[in-house]
Amino acid sequence: MDSLFEQSVEHKQNPNSPLAELLRPKSLDEVVGQEHLIGEDGPLRRYLALGRLPSLILWGPPGTGKTTIASVVATSIKADFKRLSAVESGVKELRDVIQIGERLQRNGRKLILFIDEIHRYSKSQQDALLHSVESGSITLIGATTENPSFEVNAALLSRCQVYHLQPLQTEDLRKVLQRAILHYKNRNNTTVHIEDEDTLFRLSSSDARTLLNIIENGLTFLKGDEVVIRTVDLERIVQKKVVQYDKSGESHYDTISAFIKSMRGSDPDASLFWLAKMIVSGEDPKFIARRMLIFASEDIGNANPQALQVALSVFQAVAVLGMPEARITLAQGVTYLASSIKSNASYKAINEAIKCIEQGIDCSVPLHLRNAPTSLMKQEGYGSGYLYPHDFTQHFVTAHYFPMNVDPIAFYNPTQQGQEEEIQKRLHSFWPNRYNNNKEQ
Helix, strand or coil: CCHHHCCCCCCCCCCCCCHHHHCCCCCHHHCCCCHHHHCCCCHHHHHHHHCCCCCEEEECCCCCCHHHHHHHHHHHCCCEEEEEECCCCCHHHHHHHHHHHHHHHHCCCCEEEEEECHHHCCHHHHHCCHHHHHHCCCEEEEEECCCHHHHCCHHHHCCCEEEECCCCCHHHHHHHHHHHHHHHHHHHCCEEEECCHHHHHHHHCCCHHHHHHHHHHHHHHCCCCEEEECHHHHHHHHCCCCCCCCCCCHHHHHHHHHHHHHHHCCCHHHHHHHHHHHHHCCCCHHHHHHHHHHHHHHHHHHHCCHHHHHHHHHHHHHHHHCCCCHHHHHHHHHHHHHHCCCCCHHHHHHHHHHHHHHCCCCCCCCHHHCCCCCHHHHHCCCCCCCCCHHHCHHHCCCCCCCCCCCCCCCCCCCCCCCCHHHHHHHHHHHCHHHHCCCCCC
């Protein structure tokens, strides 16, 4: 066998290897998370059942299983496996692998080439892969933490299936932790206890490798048959002050409350403070962005309609970027929302309208507002008497749009803040009787 493959996917592990390597899964059933890819109906499991595999781009955060999945699928379909790092290799190394792949193909064998951080390859390096991927002399598995739409050539991308790996959830990390505890029990007869698992999971940032490294480093300094890794030990290991923050407990809700109230109070500095606490504590950035979306409508509304667009753009950018870069976008959105002019008129309006409905007000649609798609409905008077506003001056005509036996109710009371001031003037001129007794809240 060519010396290139002396390190096959089935090589014997060195007992002195890092814990993350010792516990690397050997089959799909041992891989945690990524059920959408490797679950019972996942595409990767189906491909392996057929004994074949297309070229892949695995896109996801660090520590979510990209390397593991690549080695597992290579073992499953009994293929030769070679790993290159885009940081350390160039076109020459690629060509050497491609030549071996062509020889193996002629002998009826398969070569899986795993390229870590493929987004770091230049255009010419990525172009060197095109013919081999298309001809099947190599099956490429590229791993990237960056959006492949931006970082991988369109020509290469079109020849690969792109699968997005999701950050590991708490239950996934707990399974990894349990395997590590069992490993030390079986190997060293050492019983390991974690004083605060939630803090360990937060410090791991959804990264299984980071979690295992923390545990391994902790046990380097703690000896005995029964070891407790305390919160203070975690701080010492990662050289980071542990912020008390429980994602599902009181601190979580208290912090997001302080964050929202600081933005509502137009204090961008305090808002950034609570945002920073959530970021350092490992809060899901998409959760933060969702709350900002709600805030843009609830607390700013039509006083500055652009705020909703800004919040939506932040949410979309966070989904594309991921952390740590997403912190910059979150900060931009937070400072904009906190500094914006405010109005909760829309929020109050929908609450009042819902309250009316729940109290049993007549909800029947009057005939002139009903649709009349059939001649029978027209004969019944559906749509009869409806006045089309665009046929009138200012595209407005006085009409009754509530149920016939319900007097109009001023749910929406625009303030004199920002753009709502103009909205208020317009509505008061159209419906003077309705708004006669309403004053700015």
